[in-house]
Amino acid sequence: MGQAKIKLPTTPQGWAIRLSQLVKVFHELHGLDRFPIDVSAVAREFSANVFPDEPITLIEGQAFDKFEGALIPHPAQNGEWGIFYNSALSSKGRINFTLAHELGHYLLHRQLSGEPIYCAKSDMWAWDSDYGLMEAQANEFASFLLMPLDDFRAQISGLDLPNIGAFEFLRKRYEVSLTAAILKWLDITKKRAMIVVSRDGFIDWSWGSKPLFRSGVFFRARQTVIPVPDGSLASGKVTISDPANGTQLAEGVWAERESVYESTIFSEYHDMAISLLIYPDDPPRRLFRFDEEEEEDRPFDTFDQFMRNQ
Template sequence: MPVSAQMGPLRRANQLTQLLDLTKGLDRYPVDVEQLAREYSRATAADDPIQDIVTEPLKGFEGALVPLRADPGGWLIVSNVLATPGRRRFTVAHEFAHWVLHRHLLPPEGIYCSEEDVSRRNGEDIEKEADTFAAALLMPLHDLRRQIDPRAKPTLADLGALADRYGVSLMAATLRWLEITERRSLMVVSTEGYALWARSSDPAFKSGRFIRTSGPPHEIPAAAGAMRPDLSSECRAGITHPPGVWFDEEVEEFTVHAITFEKVITVLHLGDARPLWRTVEEEHEPDVIDRFRL
């Protein structure tokens, strides 16, 4: 039976988190995911371990888990040398997840993961499972809650501190925070005045606050800080917009213009509101602290 059929990605990541907490202590971040992948795979599957982890220039994909045919066999993890260190760390964790959860399900050539699968947390099926595992392993729920209260309204500086602590990109840290926050908030990634993709927190989504990017191009509002690189300092510090700019309600915007990557990263905070609908509940994320209370 495949590993993923026996235990979901959150519980597998949580098991490793408990192991790391016990052996390395609670202030052990960022996770040395390459060392973990090598040592864990050799300890649990000595005849089929991860033999090496390399970075190479990649075109068309961000990372891969590839079987090694020559003796002694095993697997190779590849990440994109052109990516930032934070993105590479998440990619390695993503490919490690494929080894833990899916290696018995993969085709003979292994699996090659695109930027959308990894960086945007927007994959399907086993790619979604690998993203879920990687985020929970690198940014565990119990530690994330200690850094930022789920009811707090973080600034870009707060989210940047999360990224530094966990050794991941600002986008990865913000996506993870959006999964646990009780606030109505969104992240929008844009370029040249149009949204590339966006993600809402669960409370924001349930109140109807989301941005569709799968259809026609979504134009960024002209009055938004995301359209004003000349106001980069003000955008980082936070700008409050009246109703009618982003949505028909007041919105607080924090934006960083990542000129090097030709992308604009925007975090939007909204006020309280009642949900318009309920969503289907997915697998509950176990908290290490909750597990110890059982």
């Protein structure tokens, strides 16, 4: 009826750019800080204005057992939608990212089935489309909405050899989780770098930058149980004065033939260690060669096979 005939975005990034431009203009108009982005306000106002027949009218915490968030149509089928986050979440950054993720589902996926979408914690970390295209898209949207690329690039321009402690100001600026800020950086950095999240001495999940992945380094932690190496900060067995500031580890700890710079934070989630690994800019050429005889004698061979691109 009265709806303006504006061309709507179709991609996660397109939606995020559209919304963050509106937020930017609104905040400049009113002399407000652009960040952190108030996802609840954006979700309510944008949906009511652009989709007046399908507004988001309810945003609140729910006592979910195993879900981080959900997008649910109104039970009365009146066109309204609700966005929910797990009320057990204590981190504002995780709540904010969850709300943005669910807003992403609303914009991109609500019409696909009209059914509720429930999201597990692991869904919030899925950036590879193999794992679930819709979850990856919702995360991409959330990341670009909360941390627009222009501002993010300006903020990180001074980071040279980033340690995990250096990401703290980004977490605060954008009110996201530390992992969300690191994943964003990994998505655009030219460095060979990886985040490794471990629990009780085992790798829970990991994600590498494109240059690292292209050089053949990744862990298949979703398919296989992989312990963190004994000599790593993540193991908790190596103590230095400031793990968040990091240290250069010898060859053979994280990578068979590479010295890796590791920095680690232990506290964000219970029993979890979040490590940032920075590999040398140039991968060793040997990494690509497979010599069976040499392999057999290696103490790290089980570990090493997960770092091979095959």
